[in-house]
Amino acid sequence: MPDQEQNQQYDVTVIGAGVVGASIARRLSAYQLRVALVEKEADVSFGTSKANSGIIHGGFHHEGSYLKTKLELQGNMMFDQLQRELHFPFKRCGILVAAMNEEELKAIQFLYHRGRENGSAGIELCSRERTLELEPKLSPDVVGGLYAPIGGIIEPYRFVFSLVESALRNGVELYRDFQVSRVERDGADDFYRIFDRQDRKILSRYVVNAAGLYADEVSQLFGAEEFQITPRKGEYYLLDRMTQACPSKVLFPVPNQVSKGMLVIPTVEGTVLVGPTAEEIRDKEDLSTSREKLDSIFDSARRMVPKVSTRDVITSFSGLRPVLEGDDFYIEVSKKAPRLIQAAGIQSPGLTAAPAIGEYVKDLLKKAGLPLQEKPDYQAEVPRVPRVRDRRPFDVDDLVRRNPAYGNIVCRCEEVSEAEIIEAIRRGHRTLDGIKFFTRSGMGRCQGGFCTAKIIEIIMRETGLPYHEISKRGKESRVFWRSL
Amino acid sequence: MRSEITDALVVGGGAAGMAAAVELDQQGFSVALIEREDELGGVLLQCIHNGFGLQEFNEELTGPEYAERWIETVKKSKIQVFTSSTLTEINLLERNLKECFIYSAVHGVLRFTTRTVVLAMGCRERNRGNVLIPGTRPAGVYTAGLAQRMVNIDGYIPGKEVVIVGSGDIGLIMARRMQWVGAKVHGVVEIQPYPSGLTRNISQCLHDFDIPLYLSHVVSRIHGIDRVEAVDITPLKNGVPDQSRTFRQKCDTLLLSVGLIPENELSKQVGIELNPLTGGPMVDSMLMSNIEGVFAAGNVLHVHDLVDFVSAEARLAGQKAGAYLRGWRPKLEVQVKPGANVKYVNPTKVDPTGQSEIFLRPLIVSNHVSLTLSLDGTVIKRQKKAHVQPSEMIRIKVNSKIFDQHTLKGDTKIVVGLEEMD
Known part of the structure; x- marks a missing residue:
């Protein structure tokens, strides 16, 4: 060799x-x-x-x-x-499958026995009262539930x-x-x-x-x-953390022959996910979202959690499951x-x-x-990596003393400091999406309207990259055409 | 942690914040002005076009010039200015005091105790997620305000083949700006049957450059994996997209000017009641919210078309905050409600013993309209309007004289309506 x-x-x-x-x-x-x-x-x-x-x-x-x-x-x-x-x-917040009618109750009994056999610790079949006590955001129409405390987000x-x-x-x-x-x-x-x-x-x-x-x-x-491998697309809607619909547990509907139904998922960061759809497609790059399914997705989610509203949507996205x-x-x-x-x-x-x-x-x-x-x-x-968002003002004061960049809030919606952006870049994330996923900057309600320009400035300063190499997620996803 | 005490704390150093702070300072109160950017001026700094200041200064200025006038006044005052400082939290203390935490790279964490707070955080742009435009998620989709900042502040042009969604003023201004920097704007797509921006902007930014305006159209899909490659544009028929007439427009950039939302997350956190019609705090005749000593003005209260109106409203908030600090309260307030063809009125209460100004947003486009103020069903003021449209806010001055010979009670209501005439 x-x-x-x-x-x-x-x-x-x-x-x-x-x-x-x-x-x-x-x-x-x-x-x-x-x-x-x-x-x-x-x-x-x-x-x-x-x-x-x-x-x-x-x-x-x-x-x-x-x-x-x-x-x-x-x-x-x-x-x-x-x-x-x-x-x-x-967060091990637990998963709750909500049965909305008698037929669905039978289905969750089946799931309960399967969970027990599989060894899902603490799995519990719940009465209507217990279900609502576990999750008050559920519709009062719920008739019972299956609770898996080992589930999480x-x-x-x-x-x-x-x-x-x-x-x-x-x-x-x-x-x-x-x-x-x-x-x-x-x-x-x-x-x-x-x-x-x-x-x-x-x-x-x-x-x-x-x-x-x-x-x-x-x-x-x-x-x-x-x-x-066949891509199976799932579309999601992300709701702002101000929504009234944020449950404390992951909420599953009971899957039936026609549809798996829509989940209402609290994220660890306090926003809410509604979805996903399931659609077999051909193109492995096709991450497009549609509008046709919006109503059916929200109708389905509202059946479980009535406060789910399209008014709280801050973004939608798709993912592809690699199905074999x-x-x-x-x-x-x-x-x-x-x-x-x-x-x-x-x-x-x-x-x-x-x-x-x-x-x-x-x-x-x-x-x-x-x-x-x-x-x-x-x-x-x-x-x-210390995060300003998770800390009380007294601790932030300490952080700023050690590193002033912690006092410069770059992303106002998610309260992300310049220090966190710099840390993301130093750990190798040099695209806007990479920094977004590392720090949450740009993930909030304004979706980067205010912070994108500032983050670009920080990337250029920290890496020496010229403006034309700044990209959303690499390859040809360049942000700018030319400079003035 | 540094602790400070002040009479008034103003959140936001844009047009509204500066005017409120200057007013409070002139009344002799101690004022802290908090601005998250490195300079005062807010969004004015990126609005390098002219058209600002006709009411305030009787001349036509650019955004930075308009800001500069105010910054000079602030500099000459005793206002304590904190730039590069973000207010993150307001807590209510006893005796109507407020505790505010401010994060800054220069000052560390500041803790302010204050008797009054003036909210002047402005607004943010609605984005792709809010209007649910389907399709792929490539680079090249920006809100018009972000694109404006990229070009005017940072000096980078986001793309060369542009489509603009929404005919809001920033979108129209950016259509012209993009043409000026050598890009081609292929059209402005507006869902409503009428433009959402000012008439003068339609004419100066679109007609002068032969940019097509597609009214009653939507962008129904975005194409492109890495970067935008094209968009589908679909006309509406009876309010629903007519897919059979969809056409594809090649472009590398999509700018969104699809509305502004008062930025009230901080207000919600404090427990301020918001008006669902404006997205801003519900305020009384003093522009004070349901929380004692917390005032609001400018785009955080309701989205304005003209910065001059923002300054005027904020000056009023400053005056009233000063009056509040001196212990003054109105003896009686009359409620103001939106009537026929009016989307909202602001404020929602007036003091009948003084001069008041009411802003209202029309719901209709019309050339023969009569604006009426009715007091518990009786018309007390009528005014002809040559032209109204939703994108142009109407300001009415209310003189205390019109309440003469009317018995006023706590539940007295004024309804402001627009009647279409033949």
């Missing part, structure tokens, strides 16, 4: 820096391995992991025989520890950011804007040669395919199994391509299962022959 190739030589390469890839990379970072994490977008978590319900599921939706049910429950139990180490926004992109940060602190190398486009294996050694579109190259002995929507295409590039035939996760050692682990079809409850998937894939790699030796200097914890 030529010398210059030594630098790009890895024991394991994880393709895809969504929640699955990030969980795997972080898990592997505890061992004495050279690990690369490659992402086709300008930042991590820019695919399915940024646009989903942000729910930590409670283990009663699917049958216990599924791999995904097992990983869902295992993953669920890992979040408290992870939060202590990584400080992402997470999370800010999914913040979770991924912190996983990646932890991985990087423990030696994993991240390649952004690296879209795997060609793979070679000459047989002379045990390395895959992986090229991106600009012909950047890395060499890797083992590979994990965690490419989400594109896992089918990546599998083909490696000459591995043939399968097809067979309805279960596909996490296996490839039978065709040596030393390739497939981690595909990870749709809901993928976010919940992700930490357990990290563990599971690590074991598969070991089974495939990867020697695992623990790092003596592994650091599980990442330093916390």
